[in-house]
Amino acid sequence: xxxxHTVPGVEVVLYDFGALSVxxxxxxxxxxxxxWDASISRKLQTLDGIYAKMSDRASTxxxxxxxxxxxxxxxxxxxxxxxxxAPH
Numbered sequence: 902x903x904x905x906h907t908v909p910g911v912e913v914v915l916y917d918f919g920a921l922s923v924x925x926x927x928x929x930x931x932x933x934x935x936x937w938d939a940s941i942s943r944k945l946q947t948l949d950g951i952y953a954k955m956s957d958r959a960s961t962x963x964x965x966x967x968x969x970x971x972x973x974x975x976x977x978x979x980x981x982x983x984x985x986x987a988p989h
Contacts, residue, residue, distance in 0.1 A: 929935065
């Protein structure tokens with residue numbers, strides 16, 4: 902062997918990775934992992950859409966509440982101005 906050294910057990914490790922990839926491929930086909938992945942992705946997209954709609958609705962409600970508070974403050978300010986200007 903001209904400078905080439907072998908390491909015991911390397912072939913076994915490489916073989917195990919090959920066996921694992923074959924086993925994964927077989928299990929993937931058997932348990933339809935690609936279909937599960939697609940199904941989970943669709944469900945996550947649906948949940949993301951629902952969350953976005955609920956978040957938009959909550960944001961809209963907060964903005965409407967703030968608008969009502971601002972209008973109420975204007976009305977109170979005008980009412981106080983009118984009350985203080987009225988003769989006693």
